[in-house]
Amino acid sequence: MKKxxxxxxxxxxxxxxxGLLLKKRSPEILMIVGITGVVTSTVLACKATLKAGDVLDxxxxxxxxxxxxxxxxxxxxxxxxxxxxxxxxxxxxTGVDFVKLYGPSVTLGMVSIGCLLGAHxxxxxxxxxxxxxxxxxxxxxxxxxxxxxxxxxxxxxxxxKNGIRQEVVTVIGTDxxxxxxxxxxxxxxxxxxxxxxYAVFFDESxxxxxxxxxxxxxxxxxxxxYANDLLKARGHVFLNEVYDMxxxxxxxxxxxxxxxxxxxxxxxxxxxxxxxSPKARDFVNGYERSILLDFNVDGxxxxxx
Numbered sequence: 001m002k003k004x005x006x007x008x009x010x011x012x013x014x015x016x017x018x019g020l021l022l023k024k025r026s027p028e029i030l031m032i033v034g035i036t037g038v039v040t041s042t043v044l045a046c047k048a049t050l051k052a053g054d055v056l057d058x059x060x061x062x063x064x065x066x067x068x069x070x071x072x073x074x075x076x077x078x079x080x081x082x083x084x085x086x087x088x089x090x091x092x093x094t095g096v097d098f099v100k101l102y103g104p105s106v107t108l109g110m111v112s113i114g115c116l117l118g119a120h121x122x123x124x125x126x127x128x129x130x131x132x133x134x135x136x137x138x139x140x141x142x143x144x145x146x147x148x149x150x151x152x153x154x155x156x157x158x159x160x161k162n163g164i165r166q167e168v169v170t171v172i173g174t175d176x177x178x179x180x181x182x183x184x185x186x187x188x189x190x191x192x193x194x195x196x197x198y199a200v201f202f203d204e205s206x207x208x209x210x211x212x213x214x215x216x217x218x219x220x221x222x223x224x225x226y227a228n229d230l231l232k233a234r235g236h237v238f239l240n241e242v243y244d245m246x247x248x249x250x251x252x253x254x255x256x257x258x259x260x261x262x263x264x265x266x267x268x269x270x271x272x273x274x275x276x277s278p279k280a281r282d283f284v285n286g287y288e289r290s291i292l293l294d295f296n297v298d299g300x301x302x303x304x305x
């Protein structure tokens with residue numbers, strides 16, 4: 001490959017990557033340009049206002065001269081038609097002066113507003129595309145679960161979803177005569193790291209957390225009840241609203257997923273009484289002050305309300 005071809009290839013890569021980065025950051029760029037333009041147009045308008053007095057004074061002097069000529073001159077020399085014509089010219093000239101004075105400010109302001117609206121439009125389209133992609137993934141996952149249920153039953157689906165494994169273990173016991181015997185039993189084990197992407201820790205990082213475990217349990221139960229009342233009254237609850245209630249940071253996912261009446265379980269569960277989780281049992285019994293909350297969201301509800 002010739003040196004010139006290699007140079008063109010490198011330049012093409014740099015240009016292409018730069019264009020991609022500009023396209024990716026276009027909403028932020030338009031937002032910055034728009035805000036800067038609005039501020040600048042305001043400054044220009046203030047400066048123009050300072051000069052507006054001179055334009056008005058000039059217009060007033062011309063108007064006074066025309067009116068004086070109309071009142072004192074002979075009608076044959078300075079007719080009514082000439083008077084009206086001079087007034088019209090003065091009005092037009094004054095308007096042109098004001099356009100020149102405020103034109104840059106108004107034009108810049110309109111362009112700036114256009115940039116802000118453009119940034120909003122780009123972000124809106126991207127949000128719609130992201131929501132559609134998320135919805136497609138969610139639908140695919142639900143179809144997969146339905147196939148598992150159809151093939152293996154709801155129990156297996158529950159085990160797969162929650163990362164629960166069934167293992168056969170040997171248990172040593174005694175029979176009626178007191179002799180030791182070995183029996184086989186099926187036990188369920190759960191991976192503590194298996195949880196949904198909506199799970200959050202309620203711990204000391206939350207401003208509502210307390211060192212008293214009983215208070216934490218009552219607090220979470222109370223807000224779970226309140227969230228269910230809100231679902232019944234309003235018909236929908238976003239996950240971010242629940243995050244706000246318990247004092248944990250919002251997420252981008254929480255802005256589109258949540259609960260809708262008639263779309264799922266019809267109740268909100270924080271996962272406090274998760275019997276298959278030893279940590280949850282310790283929290284309920286007062287041995288733990290923190291807990292990993294895993295919510296039974298219905299999925300994307302942004303397009304259902």
